[in-house]
Every structure is written in structure tokens, then in C-alpha cells.
Amino acid sequence: MTETVKLAGVTKTYGTFNAISDASYVLNAGENIALVGHNGAGKTTMIKLMLGLIRPTHGKVLVLGEDPAAGQFAARRKLGYLPEHVSFNMALTGRETLSFYAKLKSVPVKETAALLDHVGLSHAADRRVGTYSKGMRQRLGLAQALLGKPAVLLLDEPTTGLDPALRKNFYDLLEVMRAEGTTILMSSHALTELENRVGRVIIANRGKVIADGSLDDLRHIARLPVRIRVSLAEGETAPHSTGQSLRIGWRKTGFASFEADVSAEDKMQVLNSVIAQNHNITDIDVMAPTLDELYAHFLTVKEAAE
Template identity: 30%
Template sequence: MSAGRTRFVGMGVRIEVDHLTMRYGAVTAVEDISFTVEPGEFFGLLGPNGAGKTTTLETIEGLREPTEGRVAIDGRDPARREPDLQRRIGVQLQSSAFFERLTAVEQLQTFGSIYGVPTSRLDELLEQVGLTEKATAQVEDLSGGQKQRLSIACALVHDPEVVFLDEPTAALDPQARRNLWDVLRGINESGRTVVLTTHYMEEAEELCDRVAIVDHGQLLQLDTPATLIRRLDAATRIGLAVEAISIDEARALPGVQTVAVGSAGLVIETRDAATVLGELGRREALEGLSVSKGTLEDVFLDLTGREYRA
């Protein structure tokens, strides 16, 4: 669980994915995947394009029926579309369509009317996603980040216990993405189970209690981001100002594996950071010092490869 987070015991729902397989003719999109999501957990599904994560998510949501295996939300099959179970589920799709020429609050009213939601809840929702000042703005006049916030508000309108978010920050600029993180964090901290798919490893590392990395329809690894990073045993990166030490001197230091010069300065990779830092200190070559270990992105690339996939 991420630092500073409070677990809401007994809230949210439990999700079970048991030997899930999804085939479309001769194509196997998901192959024998199993995992559980605990009540109140913020769970991430990560994978390259075409890895099977959206198919897995849509099956959990009940939008697709498994070819083989079983999916359950609190022990019930979501594909049966039972109304009382559907009320407990909120879904935010990759791309959301809104009604033309309706304001933000009118969009919420329309979605809320399906569930008999009182209009008094709408102001609360707009405040929760930071759109109070845009309540009377038409959707066409909202920015990309604001539209994503409204999409999430529509998924929350009936106060679900579990929320599914399929790449909610895709195509957003860094500021809008980080701003939306606060909204997603708040959704989880209110006691809801959250299942997220994303291409942004920093986002998953920041938000998720556990992540499942999938590729070619198979589950490769599942654990907390911190555990996956430790398991990778990546080299430590030591950054320095270019003028701190020459490349030849850096390469000659005991414990150094590689030395490179980038736009940010000199980068030394080592598996013996204490020795390298000690040597740099003795040479008074610590200008611009930064030290970083592996990241979830390193884990992801190690498992799935570095080639680009359209």
C-alpha cells in the first residue's frame, strides 16, 4: 500500500480471476490468467499495447464472457448483469462519449437518472472531481483533463463500491495527469476498490498497492511495485554534473559498471553505490549529485522488452 494511505477494512469488493482465457477465433487474447483484488485495494493492470489488459478488464466488468475460467465480484458472475451487482460497479472506459450540448451537471443528471440518484449528490460529485466551477460549461468547452474528470464523475454517480478505470490519464499533459492522480487517490481512500489499466509506469508506482504485468495474454509478475523493483536488482544510477569528474576518471573508479553522458550530465551505473560514492567524496566530485535505484518502468521493460508496439 502506498505511503500515507488508510485501508478501509470491510469496504469495497473482492474480485477473483480464476484461470481466465479469452479467445477470438484462432487468436488467444488472454491465456490462463489468475489473480485476486482485495477489498479497498488499488490494483493496476499493466502491459504493452495488445497485451490483453483491456480484454481482462472488460471481462471483469461483465462486458465479455470468458472462453474458459471464471471471474467473480464478491462471489458473483458479472456477466449475468444482475441489477443489484451492477449498481456496485462503476466503469470509466478508454474513450467516453457525452451527449452534445449538455453541460457538465446535465451530463451527470442524465447518468444519475438511470439509477434514481438525487440531484443533491451532483454538487458533491462535481466538487470531488474538481469541476464545481465548470458545472454549467458544455462538454465541448471542457479541456481533455476536465472531460476525463467528468467521465470519472459519471462512473461514480451511483456511489459504486468498485471502480474500473481504463487508461484514465491517456493523452493528458503531465500537469493534468498529476492533477487527476489526486482524484483517483481520493476515490480509493473513500473506501472503494479501484482497478486501473495504464501505460504510465510512474502512475502505477505512485497509485497502486499491487500491479499485475501482462504480455501476450499471460500474467508475467504480480506484486507490490516496491517488491518488483527490489526483485529486479537493478543497478544504482549516480548522476553528476559533467564538470564534476572526467569520463575516464569515472570509469576508473572501483565498482563502476558503465559511464555515459546525457543531457542532464554524467550518469554512472554501479551495483556498489557505497564504494563509488565514497570514492567520489574523496575526490570532492559530488557536484550535481543525484542517486536513483530501479523503477517500475525498468521492471516493465525487463519483462516485456523494449521494442515499440503500435
């Protein structure tokens, strides 16, 4: 794996307040990572450190092998950034806006037409940005961040203001970039929509990294139960699960549907037993812990430890 971003023991202090405390992680080429956490957890501060807009109080930040806060940060052109609040000159057209940023980044202006097309703004390219909807401005912001095919793309809450169809389009676009080797780090609160969209999740809380891994890694560490839902054809009191050593607490959740939480290790034994003992099953769902549940779990564990 090719390392693109590194935080090593990074602390960022404002006065006596630690916005970031001893954060360490490495991001690699071709990774799509979600940075999640409550308001004030330190997500934007981490992104600002990677952009070189602020310097760490302690520790080291490296982006594409260089210090992003150094005056001569040659890799800056290889960084794409979409801020949380995009603001453009309302009097310029979309095309003029993107051309302006292309010149700033020394990217050939002729590349802007394809980017506008990519984010679905070709039809409005010659309209003033002042007439754009919020979602259209967000997409123009994304086109700006994609200028020059960045090796590292930093997106601060990028899907705010996008409708479901545009969100899908947006994640599809990111997947193409990721597959081509771009490192994508996006901060977000939209846990449910991230679930199948990112390969890795970093959870921050009060400036500290409290969990870091793929969804499967986090599930493995958290050891939260798997939920099994069984629907039966007739109104029985609960699925039979005799012949097993496990005592399953079935909850009735509908006319003839029942749910139970079992450990990941016991899941197959319970399923096999239920299927063997119940001949009137109409449906079975097995639900792994969601990112929302994992997030709540890690925060609770962290709060309890402090």
C-alpha cells in the same frame, strides 16, 4: 485484506485467438493498481470481464463475491467504470448528463453537484457537453464513474487528454477514494506518470500476466542495476573507488559527471567507497530502475522465454 476482484485461471478466446490466457490475480479493497501492457495485451478485455460485459471462455471472474456476467449481479451498482473513449450526448449539459447517469444507477441526483465540484466542472455544469474540451469530457466521465461511491473503480486509460495539472488533481482524487477503501484498477500506457501514483503494477503481454507486484517487488524480482551519478568539482577522469573489491565501470556523462550501474546489493559499498575516496564531490544521485525500465525488462525476459 478484503478481496474485491478475483480472476482465477481466466482465458477469453475469440475464434482461435486467446485474448486472455490463464490469467489469475486478486485485487483488494484500498489498492490502487495499474494494468499496463502493449496495445492488444488484453487490458480492456480484462476490464470488460470484470464488468460482466463478456464472459470468460474458461476460468472464473468474481467481483465483490459475485459473477459479474450473471443476470442478477447486485454488486453492479458498486462498480464504477470509465471507458477508454467517453461519449456523451452533446446536446445535454454536464449537470443533465450526470443526473441521467445518477438515475440509471439509482443514486440521489442531489449528489451530482458535489461530484461536479470534485472534478472541477461546477463552473461549466450548465453548459452543453458539446462545448466542453476533451479534458472536460474526460472529467465528466470520471464524475460519472464516481457516482454512488463505487467499491471497485475500473478506469481504462483515464488520463488521456488531461493536462499535467488536471492529471495531478485526478490522481489526488483517486488517492482519497483509495484511502477510503475503493479498489482502483486503471489501464494505462503512461508508465512514467504512474511511477509514484500506484501501489501495485500488473504487466500483461499477449493476454498473459507476466509480472504483478509493488514497484519494490518488481525491482527485487528483476534485479536490475541501480544507477549512481557522481558530479565532481574538477574535471577528473573518473571517481576514485579504490579499497574495494568491486570494479566499477564509470561512464563520463558531462564535464565532470560520471555514471555507473551497480547491483542493488553493492550500492552502499560503492557509495561509501566513492565518498571516502573523493573529497571534491559536488553531487550524488542514486536512481532505482524506473517503471519503464522494469516493463521493458519483463517483456524482454518473456519474449526470450517463448
